[in-house]
Amino acid sequence: MPYVVQVEFRTPSSFLVAYSVNLSRGGMFVETDADVPVGAGMTVELAIPSSGTIELDGIVAWRRVAEVGADGPPGLGIEFQDVAPQLGTLIDKLVTGFRGVQILLLSGDRQDRTTLARNIKSIFSTAEITQAVDAQVAGTVLSGEVDVAIVDIDFDLEGGLATLRAATKQHPPVPTIALTSNAAYREQAIAAGTTELLGNPPSFADLQVVLVRVLGRPLAVRPVSAPSVDVDV
Secondary structure (H helix, E strand, O other), X not given: OOEEEEEEOOOHHHHHHHHHHOXXXXXXXXXXXXXXXXXXXXXXXXXXXXXEEEEEEEEEEXXXXXXXXXXXXXXXXXXXXXXXXXXXXXXXXXXXXXXXXXXXXXOOOHHHHHHHHHHHHHHOOOOEEEEEOOHHHHHHHOOOOOOEEEEEOOOOHHHHHHHHHHHXXXXXXXXXXXXXXXXXXXXXXXXOOOOEEEOOOOOHHHXXXXXXXXXXXXXXXXXXXXXXXXXXX
């Protein structure tokens, strides 16, 4: 039997981003330590909030193992033959109710906020951006409905770190992108639980790559069953 894994998405918006970037092109990366060989059958159960679970069958096209110098986390590149029949109706339903990606942007510098907001809109034209001038304001709007929080910790280190910590305590946790040009601050942001780090100010290209990656990243990946193994007795 094929290896079965459940990929849980945080919000319908997260699933739509993952679909537009990867699934619609017939592939998906599943972050896992599972020892599944290239060419093996794979069933992926996609768990989408308010939409249940949908199964897709594919094969393992490539594998990345955990090692020093690897380009990313360990996992499997899954290739699907045709996802349109299974996902077409679901995508139509989700798009109909889509209200835009919800982004919280915290920065005390007005010009920086304006530039970041403009760049975000260039990446996601449907983004609904809530701008906060300080951590206190950010705290009043931070909730589980936020798809990602972008936090400038150079302007206010303690306030920024507090916002990163608060994001991890939401249900489900809100992914975050910390902006800093200070090496010491980077370490503190990691300790506070940030999902991603970017330089400050980030280039448009870097912001685009990281924002898309964060929004489309699943909340969890869980093995449902182990692959069968033939044993000679």
